[in-house]
Amino acid sequence: MTKELWKGNEAIAEAAVRAGLEAYFGYPITPQTEVLEYLSRRMPELGRAFVQAESELGAVNMVYGAACTGVRVMSSSSSPGVSLMMEGLSYIAGTEVPAVLVNVMRGGPGLGNIAPAQSDYNQAVHGGGHGDYPRIVLAPASVQEAIDLTVLSFDLAEKYRMICMLILDGAIGQMMEPAEMPEMKPVQRKDFDWATNGTMGKRDRRLLTSIYLNPLDEEQTNLRLFNRWKEVQASEVRYKEYFIEDAEIVIVGFGTAGRVALSAVRAAREQGIKVGLLRPITVSPFPTERLDQLTGQARAFLVTEMNTGQMLNDVQLAVRGRVPVEFYGRPGGVVPFPDEILGEIKRIISAPATVDTDARDAWLTRMTQHA
Amino acid sequence: MTTPNLVYERPEAFTDTPTHYCPGCTHGVAHRLVAEVLEEMNIMDKTIGVAPVGCAVFAYNYFDVDFVEAPHGRAPAMATGIKRVLPDRVVFTYQGDGDLASIGMGEIVHAAARGENLTVIFINNANFGMTGGQMAPTTLPGMKTSSSQNGRDVETQGYPIKVSEMLSTLEGVGYCVRRSLHDPKNIRLAKKAIRMAFESQVRGLGFSMVELLSTCPTNWGMTPVNSLKFIEEHMVPAYPLGDYKVSDAIKQIKI
Numbered sequence: 094m095t096k097e098l099w100k101g102n103e104a105i106a107e108a109a110v111r112a113g114l115e116a117y118f119g120y121p122i123t124p125q126t127e128v129l130e131y132l133s134r135r136m137p138e139l140g141r142a143f144v145q146a147e148s149e150l151g152a153v154n155m156v157y158g159a160a161c162t163g164v165r166v167m168s169s170s171s172s173p174g175v176s177l178m179m180e181g182l183s184y185i186a187g188t189e190v191p192a193v194l195v196n197v198m199r200g201g202p203g204l205g206n207i208a209p210a211q212s213d214y215n216q217a218v219h220g221g222g223h224g225d226y227p228r229i230v231l232a233p234a235s236v237q238e239a240i241d242l243t244v245l246s247f248d249l250a251e252k253y254r255m256i257c258m259l260i261l262d263g264a265i266g267q268m269m270e271p272a273e274m275p276e277m278k279p280v281q282r283k284d285f286d287w288a289t290n291g292t293m294g295k296r297d298r299r300l301l302t303s304i305y306l307n308p309l310d311e312e313q314t315n316l317r318l319f320n321r322w323k324e325v326q327a328s329e330v331r332y333k334e335y336f337i338e339d340a341e342i343v344i345v346g347f348g349t350a351g352r353v354a355l356s357a358v359r360a361a362r363e364q365g366i367k368v369g370l371l372r373p374i375t376v377s378p379f380p381t382e383r384l385d386q387l388t389g390q391a392r393a394f395l396v397t398e399m400n401t402g403q404m405l406n407d408v409q410l411a412v413r414g415r416v417p418v419e420f421y422g423r424p425g426g427v428v429p430f431p432d433e434i435l436g437e438i439k440r441i442i443s444a445p446a447t448v449d450t451d452a453r454d455a456w457l458t459r460m461t462q463h464a
Numbered sequence: 465m466t467t468p469n470l471v472y473e474r475p476e477a478f479t480d481t482p483t484h485y486c487p488g489c490t491h492g493v494a495h496r497l498v499a500e501v502l503e504e505m506n507i508m509d510k511t512i513g514v515a516p517v518g519c520a521v522f523a524y525n526y527f528d529v530d531f532v533e534a535p536h537g538r539a540p541a542m543a544t545g546i547k548r549v550l551p552d553r554v555v556f557t558y559q560g561d562g563d564l565a566s567i568g569m570g571e572i573v574h575a576a577a578r579g580e581n582l583t584v585i586f587i588n589n590a591n592f593g594m595t596g597g598q599m600a601p602t603t604l605p606g607m608k609t610s611s612s613q614n615g616r617d618v619e620t621q622g623y624p625i626k627v628s629e630m631l632s633t634l635e636g637v638g639y640c641v642r643r644s645l646h647d648p649k650n651i652r653l654a655k656k657a658i659r660m661a662f663e664s665q666v667r668g669l670g671f672s673m674v675e676l677l678s679t680c681p682t683n684w685g686m687t688p689v690n691s692l693k694f695i696e697e698h699m700v701p702a703y704p705l706g707d708y709k710v711s712d713a714i715k716q717i718k719i
Contacts, residue, residue, distance in 0.1 A: 116549050142548035146541065147574035154538035154571070158514070158545025161532045166545070184535050289530040289546075291553045294509040300524050302515075302533035 096271040102127035108243035115164035116142035118155035124263035125197035128169040153181030160190040163288030169195035183222025187303030191250035197266035200426030208426025209262035214403035227322040230377035236270035331374040340369025346397040357434035384411035420452040475499035488681040488688025490645040518560035519593040537568025540575035556583040562592040579636025584673040589680040597683025632708035638670030644677040646695035
């Protein structure tokens with residue numbers, strides 16, 4: 094295959110089709126709508142299911158229904174719409190069926206705006222629907238990576254009978270980049286031993302539910318989910334490192350914030366500053382172990398995000414106060430420029446924080462002074 | 465043991481699980497009618513049921529077919545997801561009036577409007593049964609419930625929603641009727657309607673729904689017999705029985 098110019102949202106849609114997507118259910122919301130629009134023509138042309146639902150609630154429950162039959166199914170939305178889907182996600186998690194959900198994030202809370210943001214990190218990674226459940230969350234930083242991770246997300250969701258979310262900010266959804274699509278994979282219905290697709294006279298009936306009325310049964314379910322999560326943590330952590338070998342300052346950033354940070358790292362390297370970047374690709378499971386190792390090497394970490402410091406907490410948990418962790422974020426739909434992050438790198442060198450510095454407080458103070 | 469004189473037995477479409485329903489509740493009757501129809505049409509093997517949240521939340525324990533359990537009100541959306549990827553299967557939802565007419569109103573209206581080729585069994589007993597008898601959208605004016613303790617005051621609590629009348633205005637609906645379970649004659653008519661609804665689905669004739677007026681002796685605070693009388697005297701006048709929409713194609717079906 095050769096590279097073609099793909100818009101992020103459409104690239105995700107086509108990648109899902111080529112990964113064997115059999116059903117898509119969605120609802121229009123900026124900056125995600127092109128996924129819905131693209132699949133509204135692509136799916137029927139292949140004889141596959143497409144429904145523009147009455148709401149995100151409707152969409153996620155259609156996903157839930159289709160997921161129970163064992164086919165590859167997904168939905169996509171943007172922040173306010175994903176909030177509406179949290180009910181369905183919790184049920185899907187409790188029922189242990191695979192499903193893929195794409196969140197093209199925008200500024201919030203509330204209606205917010207339609208500019209690129211990473212404000213739903215906590216919702217995706219730590220929060221979301223009610224109840225105790227883990228979920229896999231992937232964070233692409235380019236159109237190519239969005240394609241690759243879309244394909245991967247279906248495999249992971251099926252392998253672990255778990256929700257796999259892709260979180261990307263509106264910038265990656267909206268921008269066009271040269272990227273290579275995978276080959277079209279024929280739809281293969283797997284014969285899962287849990288799917289409710291009609292007995293067809295060949296087996297006993299099956300039931301898929303998230304109800305465990307006896308608390309001891311629910312407890313066992315919670316334990317089962319988190320034991321499975323241990324496998325995910327052991328096998329599926331993915332990240333990318335840049336200039337990390339001799340880095341004394343390690344920047345941690347995902348998605349667009351990680352990509353902008355890379356430009357800053359390159360600029361700093363040209364000036365002889367030993368700085369590197371760790372870009373988590375799986376934000377859940379989080380590359381905690383790698384950050385733990387890097388704590389022995391780095392004299393400071395700088396977390397860059399397009400929010401008020403959500404992943405920051407996960408980095409702090411990995412670093413455990415051994416070296417200073419600093420933060421630079423642009424929330425509300427603002428994308429940082431590489432120069433801003435380069436400035437932060439230089440500030441850390443000239444006026445290093447101590448391990449006792451509250452990274453978010455210090456950042457808030459700096460941001461307020463500049464404003 | 466089958467004997468020559470056997471006139472009544474448990475339908476094969478039932479599991480051996482005894483139901484949890486209160487004495488005198490007509491959920492059991494409605495379940496049985498659905499089970500008899502699935503068995504008579506020989507479609508158990510390809511049927512997938514969608515249970516609601518409400519008293520019928522455990523419907524999946526009683527039918528010997530594949531089942532999923534939906535979030536409150538979302539059964540028509542789940543059923544849509546299943547039917548769209550498995551169009552040759554028979555998919556039905558079984559929903560109460562809190563589930564369907566309150567929290568799930570969006571899902572039912574749009575499934576009907578899209579003409580989803582599925583069957584909905586809608587139990588109207590004028591209250592939220594499982595949570596202890598609160599007011600539902602279908603609660604009659606003046607009717608006392610645990611959340612309308614002086615009787616439903618239409619000035620502040622609004623008017624009952626007539627679901628069959630409303631859905632029958634939608635083009636996507638093929639079959640939409642209201643029946644009652646308060647006496648043997650009406651139970652027989654209800655079964656015929658359920659059969660028609662499933663027959664229309666296997667022919668791909670669009671959305672089908674049978675609304676069933678049902679009792680809730682426990683929450684109504686009545687004996688089972690008085691509950692049946694309540695349906696006849698109060699529910700039927702408020703929710704007239706009849707065929708609200710039967711498409712021309714469905715009228716041709718001969719059972």
